[in-house]
Amino acid sequence: MAEHETAARHRTPENPGSEVGAFLRRRREQLAQRWADEPLFRTVFTVARDEAVEAGRVVVDALAQVAGHGRVEDPADPGFTVVREQLSRMAAARARTGLTPSRVSTEVDALRVPADELLVAELPDASAEHVRACTTALTVLMGTLRLVVMETALSEGEALIDRQRLQLLEVATPVIRLWDGIVAVPLIGTLDSARSQVVMETLLESVVDQQARFAILDITGVPTVDSLVAQHLMKTVAAVRLMGAECVVSGIRPAIAQTIVHLGLDLGTVITRASLADALGYALRRLGADIVRAAPGGAQAR
Amino acid sequence: MSAAAAGVEARLPIRSDLDLVRVRQHVRQASATLGFGLVEQTKLVTAASELARNTLVYGGGGEVEATMVGDGRRAGLRLTFSDRGPGIPDLERALSDGYTSGVGLGLGLGGARRLVHEFAIDSTPGVGTTVTVTSWTARAPRPRGGF
Ligand SMILES: Nc1ncnc2c1ncn2[C@@H]1O[C@H](COP(=O)(O)OP(=O)(O)OP(=O)(O)O)[C@@H](O)[C@H]1O
Ligand SMILES: [Mg+2]
Numbered sequence: 182m183a184e185h186e187t188a189a190r191h192r193t194p195e196n197p198g199s200e201v202g203a204f205l206r207r208r209r210e211q212l213a214q215r216w217a218d219e220p221l222f223r224t225v226f227t228v229a230r231d232e233a234v235e236a237g238r239v240v241v242d243a244l245a246q247v248a249g250h251g252r253v254e255d256p257a258d259p260g261f262t263v264v265r266e267q268l269s270r271m272a273a274a275r276a277r278t279g280l281t282p283s284r285v286s287t288e289v290d291a292l293r294v295p296a297d298e299l300l301v302a303e304l305p306d307a308s309a310e311h312v313r314a315c316t317t318a319l320t321v322l323m324g325t326l327r328l329v330v331m332e333t334a335l336s337e338g339e340a341l342i343d344r345q346r347l348q349l350l351e352v353a354t355p356v357i358r359l360w361d362g363i364v365a366v367p368l369i370g371t372l373d374s375a376r377s378q379v380v381m382e383t384l385l386e387s388v389v390d391q392q393a394r395f396a397i398l399d400i401t402g403v404p405t406v407d408s409l410v411a412q413h414l415m416k417t418v419a420a421v422r423l424m425g426a427e428c429v430v431s432g433i434r435p436a437i438a439q440t441i442v443h444l445g446l447d448l449g450t451v452i453t454r455a456s457l458a459d460a461l462g463y464a465l466r467r468l469g470a471d472i473v474r475a476a477p478g479g480a481q482a483r
Numbered sequence: 484m485s486a487a488a489a490g491v492e493a494r495l496p497i498r499s500d501l502d503l504v505r506v507r508q509h510v511r512q513a514s515a516t517l518g519f520g521l522v523e524q525t526k527l528v529t530a531a532s533e534l535a536r537n538t539l540v541y542g543g544g545g546e547v548e549a550t551m552v553g554d555g556r557r558a559g560l561r562l563t564f565s566d567r568g569p570g571i572p573d574l575e576r577a578l579s580d581g582y583t584s585g586v587g588l589g590l591g592l593g594g595a596r597r598l599v600h601e602f603a604i605d606s607t608p609g610v611g612t613t614v615t616v617t618s619w620t621a622r623a624p625r626p627r628g629g630f
Contacts, residue, residue, distance in 0.1 A: 439526070445597065
């Protein structure tokens with residue numbers, strides 16, 4: 182085996198890449214026809230076979246171009262640029278039917294077989310070494326195609342997650358009207374920069390809409406208050422004030438209170454209450470609508 | 484590796500906001516596993532959040548390694564944040580409250596130092612930054628045949 186390989190080096194074609202490129206251009210039509218019957222193309226372009234064939238031609242052209250550049254191993258080759266979007270749409274269509282990424286990858290890999298067969302059929306008189314050099318170049322090229330598809334599929338997946346995150350941002354920040362002139366947002370989960378921006382905007386909007394005089398930010402459901410979260414809270418408080426309302430932060434749990442002190446955060450100017458109920462009581466009293474209590478002393482912080 | 488170490492020891496990447504969430508979740512769970520009380524857990528998670536964010540924002544990304552340590556009497560959690568970013572030219576200034584080269588409050592480093600029992604920082608301009616923090620549980624852990 183090893184001997185063959187060293188001996189073969191002298192007889193390998195100068196540039197197997199460009200030879201594969203030329204082959205792809207010659208066999209463009211046959212290959213596109215064969216690919217149209219492969220699952221990847223057949224299941225995406227279900228309405229008209231013509232479309233599948235046309236999509237196949239575009240991919241063959243791209244591969245021929247990449248091979249012609251002699252860069253069969255380079256997923257960043259500009260030859261892929263024109264097909265990237267099409268490939269991404271195909272992979273996404275397959276993923277939507279419930280296919281795992283590895284199955285999609287296998288389907289891309291399956292395209293290699295017909296290409297390989299056509300290539301070998303074209304070289305009946307060539308030496309074994311020559312054939313091997315060409316099929317190796319083709320294999321590498323098809324592997325690169327697979328990489329390109331997976332890359333685009335992944336970034337598609339990331340875009341999907343981004344969209345879902347965006348949707349979550351919106352549903353996760355309901356502003357509740359607690360009373361005439363009092364609105365509240367119960368914050369739940371991570372208060373990152375994007376989320377806190379949404380919180381601030383929705384809160385300010387409802388302060389205006391409801392002509393609220395008090396806005397309560399309840400952080401019972403926020404697991405960690407670090408300097409960034411604190412900064413977001415303080416910005417929101419300041420913005421609410423600018424709208425002419427007063428902001429109360431409630432739900433600071435004891436462990437978080439201690440942590441805030443160690444962190445060195447100064448919430449001095451921020452009105453805080455232990456619970457949402459306490460914050461509501463505070464706001465009601467300030468509005469002159471005090472709560473009548475059945476038992477005295479019930480106002481203590483919980 | 485003991486059963487406890489299995490849920491504690493980890494090496495996590497810090498490359499995105501989502502990684503910060505994962506780091507916090509891991510530290511919370513690891514410190515609970517080791518028997519830290521709620522206040523200490525919260526302090527550790529908050530310190531980790533600060534340091535991980537610095538690794539991401541200023542260090543350009545990196546990783547954190549969580550290890551279980553013991554001094555024979557107590558169990559501890561050690562977190563090592565490392566990046567190959569620009570480094571910190573003036574450590575004292577960086578540690579002082581209110582100093583920020585960005586848009587933060589400048590409380591992260593100093594705050595993290597106050598939130599843990601041991602704090603060490605090693606930074607070389609042009610090479611990177613490593614911050615190591617350790618906190619110890621109040622009580623001795625249940626015997627487990629050594630760490
Ligand atoms: N890993 C790091 N690499 C390079 N520089 C750092 C690193 N960590 C901190 N610094 C520098 O130290 C400064 C102080 O950090 P610190 O965490 O205290 O404040 P901050 O991140 O600016 O604001 P905050 O943490 O309050 O949001 C930073 O502004 C930055 O210049
Ligand atoms: Mg910081």
